[in-house]
Amino acid sequence: MPIFADDFGVKYKTELAMHQSVESDIHRLQKVVDDTSITKLQLEKDIGALKKELLFLKKNHEEEVKGFQIDHGKRMPPKSQDISKIMANIQAQYEELGQKSHEELDKYWCQLIEERCQLIEESTISAEIKDTETMFLGLRHTFQPMDIDLNFMKSQKVNLENSLRDMGA
Known part of the structure; x- marks a missing residue:
């Protein structure tokens, strides 16, 4: 019985360590997700600022062109x-990113899950091997006394048969 208790203790510690490792990975990955969300919000904010800047630059450009036209006395058709199209291009780039x-x-998630599954599988196989070894040792401990009793009974049988032969002779 103590062997089984030790085995369950080892199993518990192994499972606990694996559980803590997975929990740690989950917390770390949650931080990655949070960081990604923050980056996304920052990029959206940057896109808004760039759109405003583009509109401002266009307005300034149009004013400069008008000023140039007035200075040179020519009327140029506005470009x-x-x-x-520009907004669609920016949006396409953002969506691609x-x-x-x-x-x-x-x-990243698929790779991490695959690694964890492999670790769990290896741990399960290792635990099954330990269980089998423990069971084998238990059977060996059960078998040895029976084997000793069998050998003792065989020797008694031989002794009794020899005694019968000696008495009959």
């Missing part, structure tokens, strides 16, 4: 820029 970040996180 048209499609703000919706977000998709890339999402793919990297997915890859």
